[in-house]
Amino acid sequence: MIGVFDSGLGGLSVLAAIARALPRARLCYLADTAHVPYGNKADAFIQGRVLAIGRHLVNQGCRLLVVACNTATAAAVHELRQQHPGISVVGVEPGxxxxxxxxxxxxxxxxxxxxxxxxxxxxxxxxxxxxxxxxxxxxxxxxxxxxxxxxxxxxxxxxxxxxxxxxxxxxxxxxxxxxxxxxxxxxxxxxxxxxxxxxxxxVADAVARQVVRLAGDGAQENGALYLQATARPERLQAALPRLGLGWLADKAREPARLITVTG
Structure with a gap:
């Protein structure tokens, strides 16, 4: 499974690019909506959230992580890679x-x-x-x-x-x-x-191309999408059609789920 995460809805643009490039990949999207946005927060706080979310997704069975957030990538992608040396981690950087x-x-x-x-x-x-x-x-x-x-x-x-x-x-x-x-x-x-x-x-399509290169067997599963949010999961679900991504909602096997991710 491929785990994709952001502070909120922004990473859905990257998720959509990955889902188009790898239609059979099993995907999990996590929105840290309890702490959105990241852009006005201190690096130390962002690092704590990224590492906690990384652990959560790996424990869920993700073998490739996509940090679908420029702010989180800048603040913590190096530390995330150090924490999970056996996991491929793809960050997002301005083009x-x-x-x-x-x-x-x-x-x-x-x-x-x-x-x-x-x-x-x-x-x-x-x-x-x-x-x-x-x-x-x-x-x-x-x-x-x-x-x-x-x-x-x-x-x-x-x-x-x-x-x-x-x-x-x-x-x-x-x-x-x-x-x-x-x-x-x-x-x-x-x-x-x-x-x-x-x-x-x-750079969403460029990120998707990198994921394609790294995904391996993770690209050939059942095409299911799982949506998770640390607050207001119903808003994540409702946002998909509003953002022109109703086709992603059709891939979801269940409604967006509320989760707790602690450091």
């Missing part, structure tokens, strides 16, 4: 490398949570893969929470998104990296703003 390679203006922007914006992991990505490219890191407080509450198309939020994106375009950024898995669900609004001026860079 700085493909954005830098594709940029014609040599200017890109990375949209992130507050935590990821200040992480050494992001700084290292930029140093390694964006040499000679001007990178503007734009923290977007509250965006993940908007996705969690499914408040995606209100006029006030559209105005806020516009106020953040237009200055980046004015600076000449021609690649906008979605540096939080939640932001994938804002792509329709973002695409309207950047059409003809910039491209959105999302």
């Amino acid at each position: 700085v490398k493909p954005a830098a390679a594709a940029s014609r203006s040599r200017r890109i922007a990375v949209l992130t949570t507050e935590s990821t914006a200040h992480s050494e992991r992001l700084a290292r990505l930029i140093r390694t893969h964006a040499d000679g490219v001007e990178v503007h890191v734009e923290a977007c407080p509250g965006w993940a929470t908007r996705v969690e509450t499914l408040d995606l198309d209100g006029p006030a939020f559209a105005t806020e998104i516009t106020a953040r994106i237009m200055p980046l375009l004015a600076l000449g950024a021609d690649q906008l990296v979605l540096g939080c898995t939640h932001y994938s669900f804002l792509a329709p609004t973002l695409q309207t703003l950047v059409a003809g001026r910039a491209q959105l860079v999302d």
